[in-house]
Amino acid sequence: MMLIPVIICGGAGSRLWPVSREAHPKPFMSLPDGQNLLQKTLLRALALDGVTEVMTVTNRELFFKTEDEYRALKPQAQCLSYVLEPFGRNTAAAVLSAALQLDQAHGPEALMLVLPADHLIKHTDAFAEAVANAARLAAAGWLVTFGIQPQYPETGFGYIESDSDALDGGLKVKRFVEKPSQEKAEEYLAAGNYFWNSGMFCFRVGTLLDEMKAHAPEVHDAVAATLKQSRLTEATAHRCLSLEGELFKNVPDISIDYALMERSAKVATVPCNLGWSDIGSWNALSELTPEDEAGNRFEGEVLVHGANNNYVHSPERLAALVGVQNLIVVDTPDALLIAHKEHTQDVKQIVAQLKKSGHSAHLLHRTVHRPWGTYTTLEEGHRFKIKRIVVKPGASLSLQMHHHRSEHWIVVTGMAKVVNGESTMMLNSNESTFIPAGHRHRLENPGVIDLVLIEVQSGDYLGEDDIVRFQDNYGRAPC
Structure with missing residues (x-):
């Protein structure tokens, strides 16, 4: 029976701000070993026996970035398929969209393995064994969860209470429990039949669709109606x-847990010990970095004097700590976080304040990824903004126009093909062109190395939404 991993890549990871942001969420954060959580999830999925296709459900704005991360791994899957959401609608919509598409492509007997893109699993052999058990149960008609054996009385996770009924490789689920108090968490740990709810699932596609129709018909019908009017593109x-x-x-x-798993009578769990973490806070992420004799963990160049039990993430500039303890310090080019270790779950409250005030730091980094490459805002002030633009070989920006700003492009390295009004020109290093407001223009890299240029914008409005696209290779222009 065909098993298709479905990677769910969404969310903002607000507790890991300022590195995780809406346009660069937690799955894309680089870990100390150089890979990110999204890449690790794909490799874990591809390592399973018999997997020839991996589907990813993600936001439309993250599609090209996801492709770049996958391409860096040179995956061996015969097919990498995608479902692209225009905006987040929680996990019930994401899982059901994937299931309906898999039903059309492979039929109701296919099995889908739902994997969040932002989890870390250290014991890959145990993971493969748990997936094999889950696949057997799913093929028999169960909606399967992966229940993590609790190592301590955690209050930050939901729990699964198992029944005494033993199944082939798992247990029947009695109920799901919300995040408990400390006292309740200790009771659950002592009872032995409670497991952390990992958010990973395995379903037979036909079973999932039938159960969604029975228990959440409003979700099923709305997603099905959406798919009928959605655009499918296929290649080899x-x-x-x-x-x-x-x-x-x-x-x-609504989440898949609330919409279906808590309502269905066909839910089973596979107890497992995977070395699992949802990397849900800076405390959890810091544990991936070795500690020194004083309990400090560092990423980047850090000096300390009389400091202990701290974590510092400062990859781009020197940091120094003197006489402090139990701190989380995260430094990025445009934002600095300092938090006590006991309050790292509250970082999301800062993100909420940024959103409420309209500050862009909740959404974007100073360096922003685009399908064609990246741009980095170097400096901005009244009526001006300076960017460094990097265009990948063979890539091009859209044919576009701005109402309120003019632009001056200076090539640093590489070669640029420029459309500027009615003219088309080639620019080499140290050459430039000026584009007045209202002129159609386009930037292309015809070379084999990255094109790097400096863009100086000037005008009475410099927002990213001052753009009219006439033609675009990435589907962002109106049809």
């Missing part, structure tokens, strides 16, 4: 379903 090793935005707004914003 690539299938991409882009969900229609207006209909997707009608899908209820």
